[in-house]
Amino acid sequence: MSLRILAIDDSRTMRNLLKATLCPAGFEVDIAEDGEDGLKRFDDSDPDVVITDINMPRLDGFGFIEAARQRKRERVVPILVLSTESGDDMKARARASGASGWIVKPFDEEKLLWAIERVASKG
Amino acid sequence: MSGSDKEDFRSSFFEECEELLEMTQDGLDAMADDPHDAEAVNSVFRAVHSIKGGAGAFGLEAVVDFAHKFETALDAIRSGEADLSDDMLGLFRLCGDNLSDLVANARNGDNSPVEASGQLEERLLEITGDLDQEEDTPDFNPVTLDLDAGPAGATELATYNVTFRAKSDLFAAGNEPAALFAALRRIGEVTVEADLKDVPTLSDLNALDCAIVWSVFVTTDRTEADILDVFEFVEDSSEIALVLSDPDVQEALTIAKPLEGVSLTPNAVEMPDLSDLVSELSEPEDTPISPGDPGPKPAEQGATPAAKASEKKTKSANTIRVDLERIDKLINLVGELVIKEAMLSQSVDELDIARGSGVSAALDSLKQIASEIQEGVMAIRAQPVKPMFQRMARIVREAGSATGKQVRFVTIGDYTEVDKTVIERLVDPLTHMIRNAIDHGLESPEDRKAAGKPAEGTITLSAAHRSGRVLIDVVDDGGGINREVVRNLAVERGLIQESDTLTPAEIDHLLFMPGFSSKTEVSELSGRGVGLDVVRSAIQKLGGRVAIHSEPGEGATFSISLPLTLAVLEGMVVEVGGETMVVPISSVQETVRPTETDLDRLGVGSVVLRNRGELVPVVDLGAFFGFRTAPETLEEHVLLLIASDQGPRYALVVDAIQDQRQVVIKSLETNYQQISGVAAATILGDGRIALIIDADTIMRDLGSGGPGEKPMKMAS
Numbered sequence: 001m002s003l004r005i006l007a008i009d010d011s012r013t014m015r016n017l018l019k020a021t022l023c024p025a026g027f028e029v030d031i032a033e034d035g036e037d038g039l040k041r042f043d044d045s046d047p048d049v050v051i052t053d054i055n056m057p058r059l060d061g062f063g064f065i066e067a068a069r070q071r072k073r074e075r076v077v078p079i080l081v082l083s084t085e086s087g088d089d090m091k092a093r094a095r096a097s098g099a100s101g102w103i104v105k106p107f108d109e110e111k112l113l114w115a116i117e118r119v120a121s122k123g
Numbered sequence: 124m125s126g127s128d129k130e131d132f133r134s135s136f137f138e139e140c141e142e143l144l145e146m147t148q149d150g151l152d153a154m155a156d157d158p159h160d161a162e163a164v165n166s167v168f169r170a171v172h173s174i175k176g177g178a179g180a181f182g183l184e185a186v187v188d189f190a191h192k193f194e195t196a197l198d199a200i201r202s203g204e205a206d207l208s209d210d211m212l213g214l215f216r217l218c219g220d221n222l223s224d225l226v227a228n229a230r231n232g233d234n235s236p237v238e239a240s241g242q243l244e245e246r247l248l249e250i251t252g253d254l255d256q257e258e259d260t261p262d263f264n265p266v267t268l269d270l271d272a273g274p275a276g277a278t279e280l281a282t283y284n285v286t287f288r289a290k291s292d293l294f295a296a297g298n299e300p301a302a303l304f305a306a307l308r309r310i311g312e313v314t315v316e317a318d319l320k321d322v323p324t325l326s327d328l329n330a331l332d333c334a335i336v337w338s339v340f341v342t343t344d345r346t347e348a349d350i351l352d353v354f355e356f357v358e359d360s361s362e363i364a365l366v367l368s369d370p371d372v373q374e375a376l377t378i379a380k381p382l383e384g385v386s387l388t389p390n391a392v393e394m395p396d397l398s399d400l401v402s403e404l405s406e407p408e409d410t411p412i413s414p415g416d417p418g419p420k421p422a423e424q425g426a427t428p429a430a431k432a433s434e435k436k437t438k439s440a441n442t443i444r445v446d447l448e449r450i451d452k453l454i455n456l457v458g459e460l461v462i463k464e465a466m467l468s469q470s471v472d473e474l475d476i477a478r479g480s481g482v483s484a485a486l487d488s489l490k491q492i493a494s495e496i497q498e499g500v501m502a503i504r505a506q507p508v509k510p511m512f513q514r515m516a517r518i519v520r521e522a523g524s525a526t527g528k529q530v531r532f533v534t535i536g537d538y539t540e541v542d543k544t545v546i547e548r549l550v551d552p553l554t555h556m557i558r559n560a561i562d563h564g565l566e567s568p569e570d571r572k573a574a575g576k577p578a579e580g581t582i583t584l585s586a587a588h589r590s591g592r593v594l595i596d597v598v599d600d601g602g603g604i605n606r607e608v609v610r611n612l613a614v615e616r617g618l619i620q621e622s623d624t625l626t627p628a629e630i631d632h633l634l635f636m637p638g639f640s641s642k643t644e645v646s647e648l649s650g651r652g653v654g655l656d657v658v659r660s661a662i663q664k665l666g667g668r669v670a671i672h673s674e675p676g677e678g679a680t681f682s683i684s685l686p687l688t689l690a691v692l693e694g695m696v697v698e699v700g701g702e703t704m705v706v707p708i709s710s711v712q713e714t715v716r717p718t719e720t721d722l723d724r725l726g727v728g729s730v731v732l733r734n735r736g737e738l739v740p741v742v743d744l745g746a747f748f749g750f751r752t753a754p755e756t757l758e759e760h761v762l763l764l765i766a767s768d769q770g771p772r773y774a775l776v777v778d779a780i781q782d783q784r785q786v787v788i789k790s791l792e793t794n795y796q797q798i799s800g801v802a803a804a805t806i807l808g809d810g811r812i813a814l815i816i817d818a819d820t821i822m823r824d825l826g827s828g829g830p831g832e833k834p835m836k837m838a839s
Contacts, residue, residue: 010169011143013136013177020132055172057165069295078297084176084191100297101356106179118306118356119298 003120004028006047008038008064009082010056021109035059039067049120050079062097069098078119136177140226143170147219148513158207168197183229189240193218196247205250214246220517283350284368285339291332293360304339307353311343340368450503457500458787464493465808505540508586511550512537518554519582522561529568529578530561535585541593545665545685552658556597556681557582564599564679595683604673606630631671635659663819694786694815697777700750703813705786705805710818712766714780717757728753732762732774743776747800747821765818773822
């Protein structure tokens with residue numbers, strides 16, 4: 001069974017790119033437009049991995065992670081943060097918020113898949 | 124992803140940029156209204172941030188660089204490090220404009236920084252301080268992983284031993300040692316040993332602590348840094364020791380461990396995930412794990428994928444994006460449908476079927492549905508004028524600072540919907556009119572104060588729907604048109620005679636005459652070598668009209684009236700010399716059946732009509748197009764009084780009025796070529812082609828030498 005990925009980003013361009021990168025790589029992709037939407041999808045679709053943007057309206061990425069971590073799950077779902085910054089600051093914040101890893105924008109296919117690979121075993 | 128995908132995403136990115144730039148403007152407006160509106164700052168920040176993110180994906184560095192600096196300054200406001208001042212707001216607006224320029228350039232394939240960027244960036248730095256420099260410039264150069272590249276460091280095969288101990292927060296963060304070890308296989312040959320000697324008995328087990336210590340052997344030609352990169356995400360939540368391993372030791376280990384029966388390869392790590400145990404145990408109501416409990420069954424996790432997938436599909440965004448071409452095609456087809464419907468109606472009429480019969484009832488409802496479809500399709504193309512109005516806000520700012528005038532810009536009716544094509548083609552004329560209003564309309568602050576007005580001038584741009592047309596007004600509260608000056612200039616330029624008597628409205632309309640410019644020097648701002656006549660003809664091409672209303676000392680209003688759509692037109696179907704033609708109803712003021720006493724002859728062949736206390740020149744439509752010579756007597760004919768925005772009224776002679784109906788416009792220019800006096804063509808119910816006349820140009824194209832020479836010249 002292919003891994004199900006939930007990608008959350010408020011930018012349509014980013015969502016398109018994420019989808020276009022992940023689908024051909026054999027993932028099942030679900031898309032959400034902000035943290036709130038993301039939480040709903042998170043509950044609905046039970047993803048194996050979540051990739052989330054940070055700056056979003058309604059509920060930002062950190063807010064999403066915090067809320068997602070409160071959810072009762074059979075396992076802790078890996079959550080990757082998509083960020084334009086790569087500073088230690090950001091990494092520390094991502095870690096503190098409960099993220100499993102991060103991807104620095106702009107991403108390419110390799111970078112994205114490599115990050116996913118390090119948090120979830122395929123299949 | 125394929126090249127064409129990339130191209131699609133690129134264009135969708137630029138479309139999104141338009142929305143984001145609009146959001147930026149809205150947010151800045153909200154910030155101007157309330158400097159403490161945190162959500163406004165946030166939304167601007169997010170918009171700029173999203174532009175930066177997308178631009179990065181397409182390698183638009185000039186956009187990324189500038190957006191980044193802009194964003195950093197916004198972040199300083201957002202986090203309260205800096206207070207928003209009027210100056211800053213002004214700077215942010217300029218930055219918004221600049222960002223929009225950069226995006227526009229990038230869209231055209233020009234990825235070089237715009238001139239203004241440097242200066243703006245410096246001013247932004249004043250807000251953020253040097254903090255930005257050190258922190259972010261090197262930051263936003265993401266390290267690209269080059270997994271396939273060979274000789275990046277070590278090239279010789281070596282075996283490393285990684286000792287890996289997970290802390291409890293590693294699992295809480297959703298990380299998984301098995302995944303890390305699997306990922307490590309990308310680097311080289313991997314063997315994993317689990318050292319269970321520290322694992323307590325079940326009764327002493329604290330599921331939150333992972334007592335397993337893994338010993339991983341990697342045989343690779345990569346560097347140590349490459350190996351550590353695999354563990355990047357868990358640097359802080361694990362203990363990692365990396366040593367170059369002695370092959371003998373490894374061999375010894377791999378032989379020794381199986382004896383204890385606990386060797387685990389990554390594939391074997393499919394026992395219940397520790398993370399599962401962690402979450403299980405943190406929920407007290409769950410039954411404690413007994414030795415026989417295999418943990419959550421994998422099957423449960425993917426239990427109802429189908430049901431969930433369908434649920435997912437039903438909830439999607441409530442807008443779709445459609446290629447404009449498809450809509451245009453649909454509009455064209457609907458146009459054809461309306462024509463065919465008219466043809467059918469006419470054929471049925473000719474059959475002389477009794478009213479109220481099934482056929483005519485069905486036909487009536489067909490007509491109804493066709494017109495509803497038409498309206499519906501037109502509505503697809505309709506868009507709020509807001510983005511265009513926002514662009515004008517920028518024009519106002521720029522024109523204000525270029526002329527040293529303080530200008531307040533007010534928009535009304537931002538959500539009035541107008542055909543997309545009309546909106547696009549309105550940008551240039553409106554830009555010109557607004558520049559004109561600021562440059563020529565508004566007085567200098569000193570003059571305004573002297574006249575008892577506030578120093579700040581106001582430009583109001585409004586849009587509204589009125590009886591099937593769109594009205595757009597550009598209003599300034601300046602000095603109004605100085606008719607004395609305008610008249611003198613017109614005489615000087617030979618546009619009118621010194622002796623001509625002109626009404627105030629006629630003087631105002633001189634502004635629209637080709638070659639008229641009320642400032643002696645071609646002003647760099649509104650001039651650009653074109654006059655308001657260009658504005659007028661651009662509006663006319665859209666089937667619209669421009670009118671001026673001016674009160675001395677109080678300002679001027681330029682009113683544009685446009686059809687809602689460019690695809691249909693309300694027309695009067697008339698007959699002239701055996702030909703059927705269509706006159707746009709918007710230009711017909713009234714219809715008159717003349718009696719001999721209404722008409723006066725001026726010289727040879729010139730006739731004028733007395734109407735409402737004015738003498739109106741009479742033009743024979745048939746003669747204009749050369750169908751016939753002008754009839755001797757007009758009593759058997761009908762006169763259409765044509766009201767033109769650009770000159771005096773005139774009367775068109777036609778033989779009869781057949782009908783008044785909506786006609787579908789078929790462009791002559793795309794199918795044939797432009798013809799003087801003809802705006803377009805249409806197909807009538809009987810399938811014949813009828814020309815739609817251009818009432819405004821007929822008067823102009825009669826030229827000198829035709830009947831009523833003098834007023835004609837006025838109108839040119």
